[in-house]
Amino acid sequence: xxxxxxxxxxxxxxxxxxxxxxxxxxxxxxxxxxxxxxxxxxxxxxxxxxxxxxxxxxxxxxxxxxxxxxxxxxxxxxxxxxxxxxxxxxxxxxxxxxxxxxxxxxxxxxxxxxxxxxxxxxxxxxxxxxxxxxxxxxxxxxxxxxxxxxxxxxxxxxxxxxxxxxxxxxxxxxxxxxxxxxxxxxxxxxxxxxxxxxxxxxxxxxxxxxxxxxxxxxxxxxxxxxxxxxxxxxxxxxxxxxxxxxxxxxxxxxxxxxxxxxxxxxxxxxxxxxxxxxxxxxxxxxxxxxxxxxxxxxxxxxxxxx
Numbered sequence: 684x685x686x687x688x689x690x691x692x693x694x695x696x697x698x699x700x701x702x703x704x705x706x707x708x709x710x711x712x713x714x715x716x717x718x719x720x721x722x723x724x725x726x727x728x729x730x731x732x733x734x735x736x737x738x739x740x741x742x743x744x745x746x747x748x749x750x751x752x753x754x755x756x757x758x759x760x761x762x763x764x765x766x767x768x769x770x771x772x773x774x775x776x777x778x779x780x781x782x783x784x785x786x787x788x789x790x791x792x793x794x795x796x797x798x799x800x801x802x803x804x805x806x807x808x809x810x811x812x813x814x815x816x817x818x819x820x821x822x823x824x825x826x827x828x829x830x831x832x833x834x835x836x837x838x839x840x841x842x843x844x845x846x847x848x849x850x851x852x853x854x855x856x857x858x859x860x861x862x863x864x865x866x867x868x869x870x871x872x873x874x875x876x877x878x879x880x881x882x883x884x885x886x887x888x889x890x891x892x893x894x895x896x897x898x899x900x901x902x903x904x905x906x907x908x909x910x911x912x913x914x915x916x917x918x919x920x921x922x923x924x925x926x927x928x929x930x931x932x933x934x935x936x937x938x939x940x941x942x943x944x945x946x947x948x949x950x951x952x953x954x955x956x957x958x959x960x961x962x963x964x965x966x967x968x969x970x971x972x973x974x975x976x977x978x979x980x981x982x983x984x985x986x987x988x989x
Contacts, residue, residue, distance in 0.1 A: 691911075691914060692866065692867050692868055693866045693867060693902070693903050693905075694723075694867045694902070695903060696723070696724055696867065696902050696903045698712070698714045698724070698727075699714065700713075700714045700715060700716035700725060700748075700751075701713065701714070701716070701747070701748075701751040702714070703730075703751075703755045706729075706898065706904060707855070707857065707896070709731065709732060709733065709832070709833060709855065710729060710730070710731055710855075710857070710898065711729070711730040711755060712727050712728065712729050712730070712898070713727070713728050713730070713748070713751050713752055713755060714726070714727055714728075715727075715728065715742040715743060715745055715748040715772075716745070716747065716748070717742070717743050717745065717748075717772060720949055720951045720952055721772075721871065721952075721955065722772050722901055723865075723867045723868065723901045723902050724901070724902070725901070726740065726742045726743060726748075726772045726773060726900060726901060727740070727898075727899065727900055727901060727902070728740050728741055728742050728748070728752055728776075729859060729898060730752070730755060730756060731830070731833050731835070731852070732830050732831060732832050732833045733759070733832060734759055734760065734831060734832070735759065735760045735762045735830055735831035735832075736756055736759050736760070736761055736762065736763075736830070737761070737762065737763035737764065737765055737786075737828075737830055737833070737835070738752060738756075738761055738763070738764050738765070738780055738786070739764075739765045739766075739767065739850065739859050740765070740766060740767055740773045740774070740861065740900055741764060741766075741773075741774070741775075741776035741777050741779070741780045742772065742773065742775075742776045743771055743772045743773070743775055743776060744771070744775040744776060745776060746779065748776060749776050749779040749780060749783070752776075752780065753780070753783055753784075760784070761780065761784035761786040762786055762787070762830055762831075763786055763787055763789060763828060763830060764777055764780055764781060764784075764786045764787070764788045764789065765789045765790070765828065765835070765848075765850055765859075766788065766789070766790040766816065766818065766848075767847060767848050767849065767850070767859065767860075767861025767862070767863075767900060768791075768843065768844040768846055768847040768848065768861055768862065769790070769793065769794035769812060769813045769814075769816045769844060769846060770811045770812065770813060770844065770862070771811040771812070771813045772811065772900075773813075773861065773862070773900060774790070774813045774816045775813050775815070775816070777816060778815075787819045787820060788818045788819045788820070789818055789819070789820050789822050789828055789837075790816065790818035790821070790822060790846070790848070791818075791821065791822055791823070791837075791839070791846035791847070791848050792817075792818065792821050792846050793814070793816060793817055793846075794812045794813060794814050794816065794844070794846065795845050795846060796845060796875040796876055797841065797842075797844070797845040797874065797875055797876065797877055797878035797881060798874065798875050798878065799875070800875050801875075801978045801980055812876065822837040822848060823837065823839070824837060824838065824839040825837065828850070833852060834852070834853075834854075835850040835851060835852055835859075836850070836851040836853060837849075837850060838850065838851050838858070838888075838889075838892070839885075840860070840861070840863040840885040840888070840889070841878065841881040841882075841885060842863065842870075842872055842877055842878055842879070842881040842882025842883070842884070842885045842886075843861075843862045843863055843870050843871070843872060843877050843882060844876055844877060845876075845877075845878070845881070847861060847862070847863055847885075848861070849861060849863055849889075851892070851894055852894075853893070853894065855896075856893065856894050856895045856896060857894055857895075857896045857897075857898060858889075858892070858894035858896070858897050858898070858908060859897075859898045860889075860897045860898065860899050860900070860905075860908075861899070861900045862899075862900045862901065863882075863885060863886075863889075864886075864889070864897055864899060864905065864908070864911070864912060864915065865899045865900070865901050865902055865905075866897075866899055866902045866903050866904070866905040866911070867901060867902035867903070868902075869915060869918060869919075870882070871955050871958065871959055872958075872959055872962040873955065873958035873959065873961075873962065874958065874961050874962050874965055877962060878962065878965070879919075879962035879963055879965060879966045880965070880966050880969065882919075882962070883916070883919060883966075886912050886915055886916050886919075887916065889908070889909060889912045890909050890912050890913055890916075892909065894908060894909075895907060895908055895909070896908060897911070919963075922944065922959075922963060923963050923966075923967065925943070925944045926940060926944065926960065926963055926964065926967070926973075927967070927972070927973075927987070929943045929944065930973065930985060930986060930987050931987060933986075934984055934985065934986040935984070935985060935986075936982070936983070936984050936985070937957045937960050937961060937964075937981060937982075937983070937985075938957065940960050940985070941953060941956045941957050941960055944956075944960070957981060958981065961979065961980070961981050964979050964983075964985055965979045968985075971988055972987070972988055973985050973986070973987060973988055974986050974987070974988040974989070
């Protein structure tokens with residue numbers, strides 16, 4: 684799920700659904716046919732290793748995509764299924780893959796919000812939570828998940844969701860980043876499902892890591908990953924500055940802020956943009972820079988703090 688701005692995005696991604704693409708030695712990818720304004724051309728699932736393999740993010744509840752994944756590993760053994768996070772475009776197909784292969788499922792845990800829901804809040808339609816997912820093995824920061832010819836380190840990257848993980852194949856200088864970093868657009872951070880405070884901290888964390896190639900849940904691979912992440916951090920800082928610039932002209936609600944900041948936005952993304960603005964406002968209210976009456980919620984009105 685994503686919103687747009689002038690970060691140097693790459694939307695050149697010619698992969699067709701169901702086609703097995705050897706993106707790097709030891710890594711294959713298959714695109715699911717679930718394109719949308721939030722998923723770009725669709726969800727990308729990855730197959731790691733040869734012979735005894737792991738599947739990362741089996742994708743949405745899609746029988747055709749599950750069949751394509753299983754066909755790609757015909758004659759091999761799927762020993763592991765790894766899930767970066769529990770949005771409905773990433774984790775629901777896990778049940779099909781597990782039933783067909785008996786693989787062990789790894790993930791941070793069931794879906795949960797980044798913070799308690801306020802009484803005045805309605806559920807975000809953009810969150811798309813898969814509340815049925817439960818991993819066989821819960822994974823934490825620094826845990827190693829090892830297969831026959833690969834080893835992946837779990838890297839906690841909360842923000843897009845509270846339970847988001849990336850997986851680092853360190854000796855290949857490769858990081859499977861799920862929806863935390865995408866080359867085609869910025870990630871949606873929609874409270875209470877997501878947290879801008881956590882998201883920014885997770886971006887900063889990746890700048891301190893050594894992996895250069897990022898393999899994302901949507902769109903093309905990202906070379907020079909840490910450098911690109913620094914672009915994303917500056918983008919978020921610019922978005923925050925735009926919010927403060929508009930509030931400098933007077934109190935505003937979130938629809939007014941969206942109209943001022945997201946010029947020419949696809950109307951289908953307006954709701955998601957509102958939640959992205961809310962994520963920034965939660966952070967700004969928490970830091971005492973912006974004020975609101977009561978909790979910072981989607982229907983609130985915001986002003987610069989005195």
